[in-house]
Amino acid sequence: MIYPRPIPMSDPARSPGALPLAGGPLWFDRVEVLGRGRAARVIPAADLDGETRDRLAGARPALAGLSLDRPRIMGILNVTPDSFSDGGRYLDGAAAQARALVAAGAEILDVGGESTRPGAAEVPVEEEIGRVLPAIRAAAGLAPVSIDTRKAAVAAAAFDAGAAILNDVSALGFDPALGPLAAARGTPVILMHMRGTPQTMQDDPRYDDVLLDVFDELKARLTAAQAMGIPRERLVADPGIGFAKTAEHNLALIRRLSLFHALGVPLMLGASRKRFIGTIGGEPQADRRAPGSIAVALEGARQGAHLLRVHDVAETKQALALWSALNGRPE
Ligand code: HH2
Numbered sequence: 001m002i003y004p005r006p007i008p009m010s011d012p013a014r015s016p017g018a019l020p021l022a023g024g025p026l027w028f029d030r031v032e033v034l035g036r037g038r039a040a041r042v043i044p045a046a047d048l049d050g051e052t053r054d055r056l057a058g059a060r061p062a063l064a065g066l067s068l069d070r071p072r073i074m075g076i077l078n079v080t081p082d083s084f085s086d087g088g089r090y091l092d093g094a095a096a097q098a099r100a101l102v103a104a105g106a107e108i109l110d111v112g113g114e115s116t117r118p119g120a121a122e123v124p125v126e127e128e129i130g131r132v133l134p135a136i137r138a139a140a141g142l143a144p145v146s147i148d149t150r151k152a153a154v155a156a157a158a159f160d161a162g163a164a165i166l167n168d169v170s171a172l173g174f175d176p177a178l179g180p181l182a183a184a185r186g187t188p189v190i191l192m193h194m195r196g197t198p199q200t201m202q203d204d205p206r207y208d209d210v211l212l213d214v215f216d217e218l219k220a221r222l223t224a225a226q227a228m229g230i231p232r233e234r235l236v237a238d239p240g241i242g243f244a245k246t247a248e249h250n251l252a253l254i255r256r257l258s259l260f261h262a263l264g265v266p267l268m269l270g271a272s273r274k275r276f277i278g279t280i281g282g283e284p285q286a287d288r289r290a291p292g293s294i295a296v297a298l299e300g301a302r303q304g305a306h307l308l309r310v311h312d313v314a315e316t317k318q319a320l321a322l323w324s325a326l327n328g329r330p331e
Contacts, residue, residue, distance in 0.1 A: 075106025
C-alpha cells in the first residue's frame with residue numbers, strides 16, 4: 001500500500017503541467033510517496049495512475065450549497081457551559097454571537113452543545129437538545145449550520161430546526177442510529193478521526209505511524225459511512241487535531257496534511273485554540289491563542305484544506321484574505 005501526498009505549490013510557482021490540488025486554488029506537480037517501513041520518495045504527478053491523479057486533483061462537490069474551490073471558514077458557536085475555549089460565555093447570547101460570526105466572515109456555523117475537550121463528561125440528550133436548538137434556530141437563516149453531535153436524537157432535532165450538515169467527532173462510531181439518520185435526511189457528514197471517547201482519548205495515545213494510521217482509520221470510516229447509505233459526495237474528512245493525539249502527533253498530521261486529499265473528499269482542519277497551540281505558543285489562556293491558531297489555519301490552507309473550523313473568525317478571515325492574494329489562483 002502506498003500513500004501519495006501531493007506537494008502543494010502556489011500559483012506563482014506553478015509549472016505548465018501542474019494539476020489543481022483537490023479542486024482548490026493551489027497546484028501540484030510532484031507527489032511524496034509514503035509507505036510503512038519504507039523511505040519516502042518524490043515522483044512527478046504525471047507518473048501516478050489516472051485514478052489516483054483524479055482523486056488528488058478533482059473538484060470537490062459543494063457543501064450545503066457552498067463551493068469548495070477555496071478555503072472556507074467555519075465559525076464555532078459553542079453553547080456548552082464547560083467549553084474549554086470560550087468558557088460558555090455564548091450560552092445566552094447565541095443569536096447575537098451567530099450574527100457576529102457571520103458578519104465577521106463565517107461561511108458555515110458549527111453549533112455544538114456537548115464539550116468534547118479532553119476528559120469532558122457526556123451530556124444527557126435532552127440537555128444537549130435544549131442547548132443547541134435556540135442557537136440553530138437563530139443561526140439557520142444566516143449561514144449553513146452544522147450540528148456538532150455524536151447522537152442521533154440531537155441530530156434529528158437539529159435537522160428539524162434547520163441544521164444542514166452533520167459534524168460527528170466520532171465519525172459515526174458512537175451512536176449506531178446516527179449514520180442511517182444522516183443517510184435518510186440526505187445531509188452531508190463530516191467524519192472526524194478520534195480513538196476512544198473524550199473521557200479516555202488522551203490516555204497515552206499511541207500510533208505506529210500517526211499519519212498513515214489516521215489515514216487508514218479515516219478511510220475505514222468513509223467506507224463504513226457509505227455502507228450506511230451516505231454517498232461519498234456527501235462526506236468530508238477531518239484528521240481530528242487534539243483527539244487522541246499528543247502535540248507531536250498533531251504536528252506530524254498538520255505537516256503532511258495534504259496526504260488526506262488521497263481520500264478523495266473535502267478536507268477539514270480544526271486546530272483553533274487547542275492545547276498544543278498553547279503549549280508550543282506559550283499561551284495558557286485559550287482565548288488568547290488566535291495568533292497561533294491563525295498560523296496553523298494558514299498552514300491548513302497551504303496544504304489545500306477546504307474547511308477551517310475556527311473561533312477567531314474575523315482574524316482568520318483577514319489572514320486568509322492576504323494569504324489568498326499572495327498564493328491563490330488569480331481571479
Ligand atoms: N474540535 C472540537 C469539536 N468539534 N469537530 C471537527 N470536525 N473537528 C474538530 O477539530 C473539532 C470538532 C473541539 O473544539 P471546541 O469546540 O473548541 O471545544 P469544545 O468541544 O470543548 O467546545
